[in-house]
Amino acid sequence: MTGSGHKAPSGWRIAVLGGGAWGTALALAMLRAGHFVRLYARDPETVAAIDRGENPRYLPGIALQAGIVATSDIEAALDGADCVLAVAPAQSLRAMLATAKTHMPKGAPLVLCAKGIERDTGALLSAIAREILAENPVAALSGPSFATDVAR
Known part of the structure; x- marks a missing residue:
C-alpha cells in the first residue's frame, strides 16, 4: 500500500527498477497479473x-x-508504488538504491530480483537494501527461470 492507502483500480502499483531482460519479463508478468506497472x-x-x-x-x-x-x-x-522490484545486477544495486532512496515510498516492500554478492564489500544484496532503505521491508524473488520463458 502507498502512503495514501489506495490501490490502483487494476491492482497494485508496481515499480520495476531495471529494463533488462529480467526486469522487462517481470514487468510483463506483473501486468498480466492485473497490476499497474512502471518500468525504470x-x-x-x-x-x-x-x-x-x-x-x-x-x-x-x-x-x-x-x-x-x-x-x-x-x-x-517510484511515485505511488505499492511494491518495488529491484532488478539490477548485484554490482549496480547499491548505486541504484541510493538514487531511489529519496523517492522510495515509505513502507513499500522492496523485492530483490537479482542474485549475487557485492564484489567490493562481500555484502549480500539484502544487507545492501536494509542499509540504504531501512524503512522498507525487503524480500527476495528466487528460483530457476529464464527471462524469455517468463515473458512468453
Whole structure:
C-alpha cells in the first residue's frame, strides 16, 4: 500500500527498477497479473523501444502487450508504488538504491530480483537494501527461470 492507502483500480502499483531482460519479463508478468506497472530503465532507447512494444536489445522477438509505462525517470517510476522490484545486477544495486532512496515510498516492500554478492564489500544484496532503505521491508524473488520463458 502507498502512503495514501489506495490501490490502483487494476491492482497494485508496481515499480520495476531495471529494463533488462529480467526486469522487462517481470514487468510483463506483473501486468498480466492485473497490476499497474512502471518500468525504470536508465537508457532512453530502451524506454522508447518498450513503449513501441518490444525490448529488442534484451528480449528480441518477444511482443510486449500495451500497459507497461516505461520511463528513464526513477522518481516517476517510484511515485505511488505499492511494491518495488529491484532488478539490477548485484554490482549496480547499491548505486541504484541510493538514487531511489529519496523517492522510495515509505513502507513499500522492496523485492530483490537479482542474485549475487557485492564484489567490493562481500555484502549480500539484502544487507545492501536494509542499509540504504531501512524503512522498507525487503524480500527476495528466487528460483530457476529464464527471462524469455517468463515473458512468453
